[in-house]
Amino acid sequence: MGKTTKSLGEQAHAMLRHQIISGAFAPEQPLRLAQLQERFGIGFSPLREALTRLAAEGLVTSEPMRGFRVAPLSLEDLRDTMETRAFVETEALRRSIRRGDDDWEARIVSSLHALGRQFERSTPDQSESLAALEERHRDFHFALVSASGSRRLEQIIDSLYVGSVRYRMPSLSNRQSAPARDLMAEHGAIAEAALARDEVLATRLLAEHYRLTADMLSKAQAMPLGRTG
Amino acid sequence: MGKTTKSLGEQAHAMLRHQIISGAFAPEQPLRLAQLQERFGIGFSPLREALTRLAAEGLVTSEPMRGFRVAPLSLEDLRDTMETRAFVETEALRRSIRRGDDDWEARIVSSLHALGRQFERSTPDQSESLAALEERHRDFHFALVSASGSRRLEQIIDSLYVGSVRYRMPSLSNRQSAPARDLMAEHGAIAEAALARDEVLATRLLAEHYRLTADMLSKAQAMPLGRTG
DNA sequence: AATCAACAGATTTTCGCAAATCTTGTGTTC
DNA sequence: GAACACAAGATTTGCGAAAATCTGTTGATT
Structure with a gap:
């Protein structure tokens, strides 16, 4: 077995x-x-x-x-982590766009599709499907940078992801933060630019994606949900 | 106590x-x-x-x-590690040049001085003074980027340093690799550019410094010293 | 001759207990 | 009443033995 x-x-x-x-x-x-x-x-x-x-x-x-x-959470750490993610992942994306082969493109298309399906399927209150959604989200972002050719960059990206996911998990179940953004459109645009080998556009969209995420999570962090007292 | x-x-x-x-x-x-x-x-x-x-x-x-x-060592990992160091540390240096205060400048001057003193004092065959030299070297490079304002960048720089120091330690005691470079001049030029707040020059010199180091260590790695059989 | 099973030795992994250390609550002193 | 000392309980840390697993060798079978 x-x-x-x-x-x-x-x-x-x-x-x-x-x-x-x-x-x-x-x-x-x-x-x-x-x-x-x-x-x-x-x-x-x-x-x-x-x-x-x-x-x-x-x-x-x-x-x-x-x-x-x-480990504690803080607004300062959230900001730092997301900024550093943007810095490192835009470089890894740049390299992936230069070096990526057919398999890299296939990974992007496939993980984006899977993310979209899970996104449709997910309802805010099922913590199980939220974990699945987070997994798809992670897979997509990893796929984007999976042709960088640098083991070290991959390790750094991985550890920064771990550092940031704790901030996202609680807010994923918060319906109020979602409607302001069309997440699938953002991800789709990044994927499109990457597949078109447009380094400048793709990295700009990715950085903007992380900036928006950081802003949203900062608000969720500053005013934790559920406390109605 | x-x-x-x-x-x-x-x-x-x-x-x-x-x-x-x-x-x-x-x-x-x-x-x-x-x-x-x-x-x-x-x-x-x-x-x-x-x-x-x-x-x-x-x-x-x-x-x-x-x-x-x-953990194994390899030429590929050496190259990857040094390239990633250059990428991350040039960014941290850039930010430090923008944000660094008097204390930051003082740390650079002081650690450069200490490195120079230890450099004069060190003879190739004393492993104890070599460890001290490595320590001074590390201190100087950390001082350069110590005003980046990003805890995450500092952590990354630290882990990449650990990943690279194993390649340097053996070659530090190899006299043949040293004479080709004037290490103190390189370090002095980097410090000078940083203190002059010249982002472009300082980051270019730092990246070049790491490129030269990677080349030198690659040769030392490909032909390990000591084997005279 | 080659393949496989089984056994013996070495090594890692896990457990439970003893020692060291920290925390909390009580009582005494000024 | 406040501050301190001290004791009792809780908690972490460290050790050696037992259990589980791997490795290499020997011997039997095809």
Whole structure:
């Protein structure tokens, strides 16, 4: 069978990562070993390994002898992260437009199509389909820059994505932020420019896309949803 | 006392990191727990934590149920890493030139001076002074970009530095590669342009500096020193 | 001769307990 | 009443042993 047995440490890492990203743990919340052991039914050692990895990835913070906490969120970090994403990904897109072959074009077309389908299908209240939507969204953006030819750029893009997805997940379920933008049109325009090998237009559209996203998330972050008191 | 007690895991991480960077372990060499336990006199848990962190940083690789190895080196990775450094650090330098205050200028002057002193003092065969030289070199380059205002760019620069220093350490002790370049002149010119707030010149000199370094290290990498058989 | 199964040794991974450290609450002193 | 010392509980950290997995060798079968 194709089922590769993952170590408990990897499983713990994946589960914790997913729960932090999806907001099941609040920012700055302490992550107690005993609590996690009960929640996941896993011993100290694998949990510690998972937390150490997450700390290196920037999703949790660690203070000596005081354990681990979920990494904080801030407007400043959001702005910085999105600006840096725009800077790095426009370069990776530029290179991909120069170097991309038929397979690269196919990945863009295919991931855009899949994103559109999931977009139609998603209703705001199903957290399951929201996770699927986020996955499609990620796939599309990765496809765009997937012919850069630089392993290092890919790694950087990946880590910046992880740093930004926590800001997006809660606002994805917020209906109010969506109507102002036609997200599919934005993505379609970027894909079109990339496939037309128009470096200048494609990178400008991508940067603008991230700028709009940063603005929208900043508002959502400044006024967290759900608090009606 | 100002001495903060570090956890054994942190100590193990620092020691292993230093030994990998300085070449005490060969690339791709397996890192056996029992062997490391004997070498450092530290138990399994802290060693595992250290190795997990190093894996997340890219200095070691890990395969499930097969343990850890020192991460491989390659000409391709060297080229990619140095190109990416040039790309990211020129941007950070550009921003620093725009935003840098008196303290930033002071850090550049001071770290350049310290680098020059250590450069005069260093003789090729003292590995201790070579480590100090590398430290000064790092400090100078970090000072250059220390006013970028972007935490994310700083993190990226840091991780790329770690990825590249392993290529430089062995060649630092190779006398033959040094005479072709006047390293202090290069560094001095970069600092001068930065302090003169000349974005174009400073970033061009910095990029050229990294291009020359990449070329030099590529040659050293292709023909490892010491093998006279 | 080549392939495969099984066994033995080495290695990684996981667990539970002991030690070290931090936190909280209580009582005493000024 | 406020500040401090101290003790009890909670929590992290570290260690060694046990379990799970891999690797290399030997011997049997086709």
